[in-house]
Amino acid sequence: MRILLVEDDPDLSRQLKLTLGDAGYAVDHAPDGEEAQFLGETEPYDAVILDLGLPKVDGVSVLERWRRGNVATPVLILTARGAWSDKVAGFDAGADDYLAKPFHTEELLARLRALLRRSAGHAAPSLSCGALRLDPRAARASVNGEPLRLTSLEYRLLHYMMMHQGRVIGRTELVEHLYDQDFDRDSNTIEVFIGRLRKKLGADRIETVRGLGYRLAPLPGEEAA
């Protein structure tokens, strides 16, 4: 397993290189954002440990550039900035996990193992509906290659509708597939989730069929899968 460690503090870098080496990883080290970006784009790493406060180019920018350049390597952010606004920004930029300093070495190793386990075994058949794509293995969806930020309930609803695209699906059917148990089936649950999906996907992809339910269909001019 090859890991890229992006960290500007020399002591922490040395320690992490040792620790990661002991754990059986091959570690490359980049002390600044520019070098990190270059290495991440050119070398096939299995995972990246990324500090956010970096010289030259900051970590979030590096991550955004990678993701825009289709570098899909799983990234664990390791940073002193532990506020929720920083975490959300990190995940928005495309991070896969986030660990705030100071941390315990064991926790870092555990997170790294989980990250690598998750990323293993991609290549699953993806669903598509026009410009909308859904990757069931990674549980990610995108429109025109732009990743969508969905919660698991929203994702589950979209997944079901994509599997049955073109068909009108009733509310009861949707709510039964949204919740595995009979939990909170208030009358407007589905409206709430359809509303959120429309906000994220664009308003016209989900059609309301009055009295019957909803239908997901490609936009006019897009090709159905």
Next chain:
Amino acid sequence: MLDLRRRSLVRRLVLIAGIWTLLVVLIAGVFLTAQFRSAAIRRFDQSLAVLTDDLYAGSTVEDGQLRAPVLTDIRATRAYSGRYWVILDKSPEGAMRPVERSRSLFDSDLMLSSKQIDRLDAAPGQTQYFNMRGPQDKPLRAAAILARLPGYADPVVFLAAEDRTPIDADADRFAGVTAIALTILAGGLVLATVVQVRFGLTPLFRLRREVAAVRRGKAERVDGVYPEELEPLAVELNALLAHNQEVVERQRTHVGNLAHALKTPLSVMLTEASQQPGQLAEVVERQAQTMREQVDHHLRRARAAARSQTSGERTPVEPILDELAVTLERIFQDKGVEIDWRCPEDLCFQGEKQDFMELAGNVMENAGKWCKGRIRAEAAPSGEARMLLTVDDDGPGLPPEERAQALKRGQRLDENAPGSGLGLSIVDELTRAYGGSVLLGESPMGGLRVRLDLPRAET
């Protein structure tokens, strides 16, 4: 006496206008009344002079005896009618002796004082006017002339007098009416000044209200349109607010930078210690943990200080819950946590976005740590300018006796739980800073229910 500089502007302006109006009106009143009185007396004197002239011209001397003319004025014949005349003989010794008199005088006489006689002596042949007392002690106005008649030895004084009560009454009535009219005028003027000042100073009062709104955090700057005299003040105020904000922001950044700069060395210490197990490692670990808590604590303090300067912010809740739900599901990906959240789209938290994220993030993360797989978060308006954020999980929950403990700083309920265990104490601290409260309870889903009572921004 109050310091004059502290006096209200309104009162000051009204007071000046009032004093000035009073002075002018008083002078005008005195002047008018005097004018009226002298005009009335002049008219009165003229009619008296006619009578003395008639007496003077009509008197004849027969055999050394003086005869008054027959006068047709009926008022001079009725007793004490108010109109009198008398012709006096002035002997060389100066004694005055009435020679002829009007019938109205009945049994009394009109006597001249020596001063009045002197005045007559000084100007013989010219009519002189006096005030004197007559029968029944009535005030009289008199006209007299000292003249010599051919064929009569002594100089003679012709004197006509009339009760002056009517003109005095007229003058008094006029003074009364004038006083009333002028009082109304003065009152009107002062009232006009009050209205003028109030209206004129309205922008000033508006500015004061706006500044108060800024201080209470209802507005971030002074936005109104002001007259050119106040506009510079409003501009300066805004500049001051902006400067203040900037200073606070800078301090906050400094504290933030310091706090974050300390965290990397702490990581180094922790890692180094963990590689050489033993007593030293334990001490380092414990101390590093304390340092971290201190750093976090002061970081929050700095943020809270900055917050008190700018509480006018409003933060829409829905997008934050969405972002946090997506992020947290990602964080707890391995566990497979499902976050079901509800929030009205127009709900706004009265406060900073970062703070709300910190609150909701920590509560939801705590739920994520303990849940078996499901979290439910609901934000809803409650009551006057308040909102509730309720987070439920399906984990083991907390027994009532441990709930209070969970909110205390630095308490870790389970040393094995990932993360610092500080989450809920941070939430408690922040919620209090916003004048809210944290309530821990039992969730219908089986686990812990955390309910935050927070300020809501009016829509």
